Structures are given as structure tokens and as C-alpha cells.
Amino acid sequence: MAPQREWLEHDYYKELGVTREASSEEIKKAYRRLARELHPDANPGDTAAEERFKRVSEAHSVLSDPAKRKEYDDTRNMFGGGGFRAGTGGGAAGGRFAGGGFSGGAGGAGGAEFNINDLFGDGAAAAGGGAGIGDLFGGLFNRQPRSGGTRPRRGNDLETETTLSFRDAVQGVTMPITLTSPSPCTTCHGSGAKPGTSPRVCPTCNGSGAVSRNQGAFGFSEPCPDCLGTGSKIDDPCPDCNGNGVMVRTRTINVRIPPGIEDGGRIRLAGQGEAGLRGAPSGDLYVSVKVNTDKLFTRSGHDLKVTLPVSFSELVLGTTVSVPTLDGTVGVKIPAGTADGRTLRVRGRGAPKRAGGAGDLLVTVKVAVPTALDEASTEALRKYAAAEKASGYDPREDWGR
DSSP states (O other): OOHHHHHHHOOHHHHHTOOTTOOHHHHHHHHHHHHHHHOTTTSTTOHHHHHHHHHHHHHHHHHTSHHHHHHHHHHHHHHTTSOEEEEOOSSSSOEEEETTEEEEEOTTTTOOOOOHHHHHSTTOGGGGTOOOHHHHHHGGGTOOOOTTTTSOOOOOOEEEEEEEOHHHHHHOEEEEEEEEEEEEOTTTTTSOBOTTOOOEEOTTTTTSSEEEEEETTEEEEEEOTTTTTSSEEOSSBOTTTTTSSEEEEEEEEEEEEOTTOOTTOEEEETTOSSOOGGGOOOOOEEEEEEEOOOSSEEEETTEEEEEEEEOHHHHHHOEEEEEEETTEEEEEEEOTTOOTTOEEEETTOSOBOTTSSBOOEEEEEEEOOOSOOOHHHHHHHHHHHHHHHHTTOOTTSSTTO
16 A cells, blocks of 8 residues: 555554644654553553554654655645545646645546546555655646656654663673564565566656656646556565565664763664665664663763772871772772872773773772771770871861961
8 A cells, every 4th residue: 555545544643642733752752652552562462552553653654754744744635635536627737626636637638637546556656755746747847757756765764762771881782672663575575576576667657657748838747657656567566565565563683882872872773764665775773872870980971980988097098999890890099198089090991982992980089987986996086186186287277268
């Protein structure tokens, strides 16, 4: 079934539960909510939910693409209130708008009539994003058909998202992602022809998808009536995709997340988007990445940050402390007399860089004050305080001056 015929039969806004005035963000949110609710993984064995999930995916594939959404709206506006009807006109052009649709006349010269099934039937030019109304009327001014205008067009780009742990995002990971979207038919491999057969070049238009005719003083270009504007003929259509070369199915692909990707980053997978009709190139898949927080580490570009709890005596006397990294531990030397809050830098132990190497590990020391001491520790601390005072040390000597 050609997409435009499906458009007339299905209200995609109703499928997603949004109004015709819904913004792109509202459409995306509605789709994500329904996709989570209806996904086959969440409804094992529920064929009704699976069918609804496919319809929702089809609706989103159209309404999420601004150009395709406009074409969908225009199609429903033009043909929803009376359709495209064949008729007889009087005069050279013989066409008129009536009853919300277009009545195309044969004209005084007795030219060919248009039929809605010729435009929107199985395998029509529109099935591949082919000739629109502008192409039909372009010949009134002796314009040549647009090059490739009737050819099957590239599939839409798709977008999905995935969530990674902090460490997977820093170190990189290969992970499977499951999608339900229009994909090349597995039976005919996207050709639209029954296995064992192949499409052939239309002999009427020599593969151009359009023919020209003269009517009085005007020249008309119109979809080829033999191949319906596609430029090729399928004598024996594939029984599984009805000759479109595309079917909605669930597939799993492995996505390689490069090391060092940040929250909000996007990965482009060429040719993994929505399949084009009748073997046309597929669109691309964009994977948006959300990165979870980590209990120890944060990031600043390629540098990793960690806060290291230390005791007062460790800062005063100095020590070497074992600090965790993403791939083990590293010894960090704390010089004697280190101030609380100082940041120490460990070279090359941060996040990997695409050009090679890695950022640094930034270790900030923070004194951990004990909330309870035993009698021996308390007495020792009192003696230290007395000795400190006797030495003349005053931490607030220059404070406030």
C-alpha cells in the first residue's frame, strides 16, 4: 500500500494522542511514552500491543520529520474532503477545484484522465516520495520534470537514546540497541520484487517515471501511466511487503560507544535509519547518550575529579595514599603541610582522548573530622593543642586584617 493511501486512512495525530498543532517536542514525548508502554519487551506475547506499537512507530516516523509531516498534512487537507476525482472539463486545461478536491478534466483535446488510484496505488510515484501536485502542473509552463523527482527517496533519519554508566561512557562500550522501525524487507531484500525476480526498467518512460503530452498550446508532464511514476515495473510483487520493499520490524544492532563520550552526546550510524522504498538508501540513526552519575568521580572535559578524605595528621605530616581510578588504583603523594582543599594532579589517569592519550586525575584532599574519639586520642589531642599554643602558632593571626 502506498504511503499516501495509508495517510488518508490513518490519523497519525490520533495514534499518538496529540493535536494537529502539537510541537515537535510534544510529538517526541508522546511517542516515547507510548513506545515504553507498548514495546514488545514490556508486553511479551501480546500481539495487540505489538500491532499498536508498530502503528505508533509509523506515526512517529512521519510526524517527526518536518518535511514529511507537511506532506502528510497537505495530503489529508487536499484529499480528505472529496478527493481527487476524474471528470470532463471544457477548455484547454479542463481542470477545476470543486467540493474540496480537484476534478481533473480530459479537456477539449480528449487527453488522459487522472485517477486517485494511479497516484496513490501500490507502487505509485508517491510511494517513493515521487511526483507531487506541483510536478503534475509543472508542465502547464513547459517545465521539464525534476530530475529524480519520481524516484524512490532516501529513508528518514531516526533517533533513539540510551543510558550508560559513568565508567562505560569514559572507557567506551559496545552495546545492543533494539529498534522497531521501517526496515528493508527481509524477503525481497528491499527490491519490492518476489524472490527470484527483479524490477525492470519501464519501457514506456525509459525509467524516467514521467511522460509528456501536448494539449493545445500547453505541454503537460505527468506520471507515467504504465509504471505509475516509479521508473520501473514489478511484474511479481513481494508478497510480504506488497512491492514496497519495506516492512516494519524489530531489529537489534550493536552500537559502539567511543571512549570519553559526554552526557548529551550523539552518535551517528550511517544507513541504520528508516529504510527507503524499493531499495532506496536508508536514512541514518542518531543515538543520544545519557550518562549516569558516579559515586566517586565527576568529569571536567577529559579530566576526572575525585575528593579524597584525609586526616589532619596526614596533611600535616605528609603521606602517600592509594587513590582509585577507573582501571585500578594509583599512589598519590601528599606533601607535608598540605592545606585542606588542595587539588593534586595525576597525569594521564583521566578520560581517554579521541586523538590519543588521556586527561588527568584531579584529587582534592578534604579533612575528615572524627565525630567521636576514645580517651587516649582525646588526651593526645589536648596535649597537641597545648603544645601548639605554647609554640605561638595562631591560625587566625592575619585573619580579618
